[in-house]
Amino acid sequence: MQSTVNYLWHTDDLLGQGATASVYKARNKKSGELVAVKVFNAASYLRPREVQVREFEVLRKLNHQNIVKLFAVEETGSSRQKVLVMEYCSSGSLLSVLESPENAFGLPEEEFLVVLRCVVAGMNHLRENGVVHRDIKPGNIMRLLGEQGQSIYKLTDFGAARQLDDEEKFVSVYGTEEYLHPDMYERAVLRKPQQKAFGVTVDLWSIGVTLYHAATGSLPFVPFGGPRRNKEIMYRITSEKPAGAIAGSQRRENGPLEWSYTFPITCRLSMGLQSQLVPILANILEVEQAKCWGFDQFFAETSDILQRVVIHVFSLPQAVLHHVYIHTHNTISIFLEAVYKQTNVAPQHQEYLLEGHLCVLEPKLSAQQIAHTTASSPLTLFSVASETPKGLTFRDPALDLPKFVPKVDVQADYSTAKSVLGAGHQALRLARTLLAGQELMLRGLYWFVELLQATCRRTLEVTRMALLFLSSSLGAESNVAGMPETQELKKTTELRSKLRTLAGVLSRCSCNITETQMRLSNLSAELAGSRDQVHEDRSVQQIQCCVDKMQLIYKQFKKSRMRPGAGLSSAPIRPHGILFCQLVDQETWFLSVSTRPWLQRGADSQAGQGEF
CATH class of the missing domain: 3.30.200.20 (Phosphorylase Kinase; domain 1)
Structure with a gap:
């Protein structure tokens, strides 16, 4: 004590x-x-x-x-x-949140926005007081829960902080390797002599790496073998990064450097938020300090994101739910353009349904006129133009499964279990997304068919009224029979002939509409049956059960890893199986169990049985 x-x-x-x-x-x-x-x-x-x-x-x-x-x-x-x-702060740090296998591919969108809001607000307070932190990283952003259960993130560890105005420079080097600006990395890590001075924008580089880490679950700059093992390549990646790139990696030893200008496909953020965030990261992850944004522009652009509202739009041609970020003071025309950027459906071809009713959006009106939406109750978009639909794109979680180490090693087994569990959580999220998309697609199609049926009913009513009118008009034909033929009578007879032809056309149309109504009614019943099947689908629950078992295995290895001397010499009993899920197609899930009779060293192994 x-x-x-x-x-x-x-x-x-x-x-x-x-x-x-x-x-x-x-x-x-x-x-x-x-x-x-x-x-x-x-x-x-x-x-x-x-x-x-x-x-x-x-x-x-x-x-x-x-x-x-x-x-x-x-x-x-x-x-x-x-x-x-x-x-x-009772809930650990942002790093501990990201270390959870559930967040192996980054934070969910709602939580990421909380992190962004808190970091921006905290950094704004630092700049108002002329303080540069110099060690921004997930481990120095603490988390606690508010009174209503919401996350609150707080900057901590000001051991490297100092007073510094916007135009002042410093020469001392602090920070953590993976989050250091390349100029600071060159001197602090590579120990190369250079006389560069650093300004407050070095914090922006660290913020950029931190936000990328929070959005994806991974560091943006990764040499082969990792940042700590290959420091020269790490410096090359960060210092040679082209303008606009937000990530760089080296996939094989002595291999080329590869650049990325977007977030990976596994990122959990919506495309709407990603499109807002990428330009910010590209401009604060800028090697040349003269070209890097200042804090004023960073605060302005991030505040612009945080002040936007989300309109949920489910695109029937894509079967994809979109998050469209707009300002409440924007016009609907701006909203339609934002939808076009995400769906490739031109504004003039966009039609919307909301809870089964046609939703007419006037481009000149304020976006505030758009009804409140949620992920489960979005605007349903369909296109009046014939286009090639593009569906949901994703990465098979099975591709992210690690290779199993043949020897017994507690640390390696812990890392493997953690990676497999992360892939399991990703598979579970993907299953939920696909199932929710299927439900929204069937519901949207059902509403669209109902809309067509209503249109058919109205058309049929108008057609029948026209037929009644024509029948009454043609019924007067007998009154003119036997009258002397005149020029006017001849015209009347020709008109009546055309009316009889029109009546025949309308009669056939009426039959066709009635037949179409029957087909639409059958299709509507089929869609309703398919929706019932979706509700009865238990694949998500089965995968959840699998992930829960994987969680227990992971906890066992995590506990074993913490024991003194854990390793090959004191290997615990290895679980009888590692379970993981593999998506075969959009409807079938394949559950695989890797079973090996891992045994604890003891009398049996000494007798030549239960070899590893």
Whole structure:
């Protein structure tokens, strides 16, 4: 146990550890309130005095809901080590959220927007107070739950922070390798002598890497073998990145560098949000500091995203649900153009249904006139032009399954289980998306058929009224029979002949409409039956059951990994199977079980049985 005058903690309650300090979960001695205490070690006191007190001074002047609060600065009783008493965030960090297998391919859209909003607000407060953080990364963004269960993210760890105006420069190097600006990486990691000075925009590079990581679950710049193993290539990727690219990788040893200008297909963000986000990342992940956006433009562009509202549009030609981000002050014309960019359906060809009713959108009206939508109750878009439909594109989760290591290794088994579980969660999300899309497609088609039936009924009614009128007109023909033939009578006779022909055409049309009505009625009944089958589909529940079993396997390996000396010499019992899901087509799921009789080393293995 360790303590200060007012706080108490145990060294087992470690929350995090760095080069100069450790962070523990502690309690107030009087109230029992949970706090986080940052205890500085001996190495921290080797730094210059002004560096030692910099973090205290920075935190004292900051006061914002998206920055971890400083409550007090105290000292331990015996060693008199400095202790920062700070707000405790019970839900870990953004890094721990991203480390969860459920988020192996990035955060869901709603959670990502919360992260974006909180990071932007926190950084805006830093800039208003002339502070540069210099170590922005997911591990330094803490998470806690609000009173209504919503996530709140807060910037923390201001050990590298310092006062710096927009035009000022600094030469000292801080930060974490994967999130460092290339100029800082060159000097700090590669140890190359250079005289470059750095400005506040280095924080923007770190924010860009962090946002990409949150959106995709992966780092944007990855050399073969990983960033920590191949530092020279890591520097090449970041420093040679072409304008507009937001990611770069090297897929094989000594292979070429490959650039990406979009998010990967596995990203969970909608195309509507991705299209807004990519230009921002492209301009803050800019190597040349002179070409990089400043904070003013970054705040303006991100605020523009956060102030938009989402209109959910389900495209029947694509069977895809779209998120269309627009401002409430925009016109419907701008909304129609945004839909065109995502669906390739021209504005003049767009027709909409909302809950089965035709929805007429006047281009000149305000977008506020558009009814409220949700993912389960979107606007249903159909096109009056004949186009080649393009369906949902996705990556088969089975392609992301790792290779199984033949030897027993707790760390390798843990990593494998984690990757397989991540692919399992992705398969589950894909199944839900496909099933929800199928439901929306069948519902939209049912409404469209109902609309056609209503049109047929109205057309048939008008046709029958026209036939009745023609019949009454033609019934007067007998009144003119036997009268002397005149020029006018001849014209009347010709007109009556044309009317009889028209009546025949209308009669045939009436029969055709009646026949079409019967076909549409049968199609409507068939679509209703298909919707019932979708509701009875249990594939999602089956995959969920599979993922739950995989979760138990993962937890077992995670627990085993934490045991002292875990490894080949003290291998635990390996689970009897690793289950995973593979999408064969859009309707069939193949469940595969890899079964191997992994046994714990013991008498049987010594007797020559149960070999690994």
